Amino acid sequence: MRNFKRPVAIVASASFETPSEPSRNEVELLLPVIHDALGQVGLTQQDIGFTVSGSSDYLQGFPFAFVGALDAVGAWPPIRESHLEMDGAFALAEAVAVLQHGHVDTALVYAFARPSRGDLDRTLSIQLDPYSVAPLWPDARGLAGLQAQAMRDSGRFDSVPEVPPTHVADGCTAVVLAVGDRARELTKTPVWITGIDHRIEAPALGVRDLATSVSTRLAAESAGATDVDAAYLHVLYPHQELLLRDALGLNGQPVHSSAGPMMVGGLERIAAAAKAVAAGDARRAVAHATSGPCLQQNLVAVLDATAVLEGAAA
């Protein structure tokens, strides 16, 4: 998706990450971060047209856990709200789509997780094929190792790093979006999302060529991820950065990779890219988020200091 009829910009964002949050619950983690993001552009929740979040109930350990997190935004008077059992980056893609409808001009996207309380490698195995894979409880690091070895065997990479333990961190990110002139009212440095798309590959690991990232390449083509001068990549294990550089056709641009908290890290990369563009450190950046085992699903967003003019879609 690109050349939006209604240009959408990131106008504010805030993030928090810690290796292990000892006491605060999800709502208490989110409250200061959401208020920071909204406060940067002088908004309150009442000014937000659409609110959407990304998180995983499996990390909290009970069904509909995400509903409790709404206390961090306040759901009364009633708000238009949605939730994805995914990284917040995919929630941002939903917000961009909703903003195209024309009914609302602003959106709040947030993501949160506290995986430090459990065994993340074990919890992530529940996302796998429930018949032939999940019952084996494969650890996420072990599956990542299958991809790293496939890369070594392909002979297409000079050196593939060893797979470290799975990154575990707690935290949250909040991003405020606004459309067209509303974005220009709110900030002198709106960062325009000129393209965004996400693609998924087959769930069966043995069907895929693990030494490429076809879904990243397709998402990047659709989002128009060319002529970028910086990349912000959601990398859960170091070898994945090599596949992503390849799939995105990066060629010497500075690459800023981070894993971040599970369910948060992708949205955090988009927020980090937007901060860099707003600060003038990059003119046009590509941001990436991933979900699922071995880069199964990938989202690519293009962030630009300059908007594609309204009506320029044709």
Add this chain to the structure above:
Amino acid sequence: MKTDVLTAPHSIEYTYTRSTGPMIGAFMTGLRDGKIIGVRGADGRVHVPAIDYDPVTSEDLSELVEVADTGVVTTWSWNDQPRSGQPLEHPFAWALVRWDGADTAMLVAVDCGDASTISTGAKVKARWADERTGTIHDLCCCELQS
């Protein structure tokens, strides 16, 4: 001051019964009988485990194909700290194994002692459970073939 931490058991589980359907069901029934069953995809490739829909074209698939219980490792990683519920209690290799007669690979544990013994392309043979019930656990793991 000594502090006691209260703990309570809390198991995460999927508390629903679901039907496996005609293709995955055939794969599971095959395991019970000591056979490995795949399905022919839209492009002629044989997928194992058998799946209902082609992963590229999404077409309904229906032509079941029995493959061998011997195959080759297409990629692997070493698991030196097995966790609760995993196929073996001692260190083992996770591997994607392409059974002879199949075109795609599936995840299995390979019981091979240490990491130096396994490599991509290694030949393996299934080790079957003595009592089989029609689940993936009927296929305990694989052993290396010389």
